[in-house]
Amino acid sequence: MTVMLEILNLSKTFSQSGALFKSKAVNATKAIDDLSFAILRGESFGLVGESGSGKSTVANSIMGLVNPDEGQILFEGQDLLQMSQNERRTIYQDMQMVFQDPYSTLDPKKTIGWSIMEPLTIHNLGTKEERKERVIQALYDVELDETYYTRYPHELSGGQRQRIAIASTIILKPKFLIIDEGVSSLDVSIQAAILNLLNDLKEKYALTYLFISHDLNVIEYFCDRIAVMHHGKLVEVFNAIDEDKIEHQPYTQKLFDAIPPIYLNK
Template identity: 50%
Template structure:
């Protein structure tokens, strides 16, 4: 049997607010094999980012299991978790917000090495120079400050810092959505090259399916705290089974005016995670919902060839 690098089982994260509990993540399970890139997609507010941060224990889960490289992260002491953290890193959406504006970028990249007591000043400088080269930047940039760089360059710097500890697993949380379209492909290509070079495994979080198509090996669609469909990427794009995934695919712009859209764009807004609708959470916006969808919540079930879908109408 294949050894999974990451297993997430029945993950729940509820945030208490004045009106009750926000059910940001409400029973999500998935696993990643080493070297895999799993894309997590869905509209803003569906819980994707919370999943990424909960896996890294930047946010404490309400319940569920997170098993990384055979170890249950919720059972680890602070010192044990700190050692495991060397193998798990995150690249955030906004590279400027994640870099200290008063810290030279060489210091920022070396910071994880300092925190974990790796090397001496000389060896760290050499590693910083090598990391800058790896992400396509001039090592001489180490003495500059974040404001001197473009958005794409800053994201390269953030990626270099994430690589400093030679992790096995990286959560890439909307890593290109704040960048110009012309730069997005460059960063995606860099992440793909690094996957090959360092044997990385990614959880790639995105609100758009177009970005994940050529980069991810599998994709999971999230809606209102739940996974509603999981499939190998090509299968998800050619044979989407959940009406929500179908609607997301319909919303991808096609640069060919002769190819008309078949379905109308998705109507309505995402319901409040304070009070999710009964039954299937998507039913108020679903064009094909039947009575059963309004009363019974569909389980995420296997429909063959690694394809899972939570829909009563999917056969």
């Protein structure tokens, strides 16, 4: 299998200034510390760690929402950090992200159809009729129907809103999806349904996933390989299927010891 995304020696430090000494940084947090890993085409790659470990900073760096201090982010061999905004815009049609809180990414004053269509409008893809057809197809892809086209976000459940968020990303037919805590706010039965949907979409559209979560149960169920982060550093990477055979690093073992019995059987 070929490498789709590669992170090389990535680092990012956030500084906070004191109220009395605005010109001097009094607190610095190293969110990512010399991080390197690779994601293979067609796999579901999990990134797990406690809150504050740097997982979301990695995702935001990949999507251009955070500017790293050092390192490289290679997508199909091209360094995103060396590209202009226009060049990145083209690349980001192939890379999309599902955020933790789908409600915050939906305009409450706009219909679901409008929200799903917005990426097509931004990238000027298709005629108005073609865009509507693609929106309806995306709704069916996430196991909803065209009646949702005219609904509003407040009319939907949490699971339905997450399906709409997923539809808004696959509408561009990307190759690579980042799922940042995509099921953490849902109950276990809804989590399972969303994860199974993501697996179906992976097969249908040949997707590659970076799946970010603090929940090892979910990560182990969904992902092929798992990377563990702690204080911005990579602790280890292992195959999920071999988890029981591996002598883990002490921090990883603590994560496994801290979770309740797994609810989902792979």
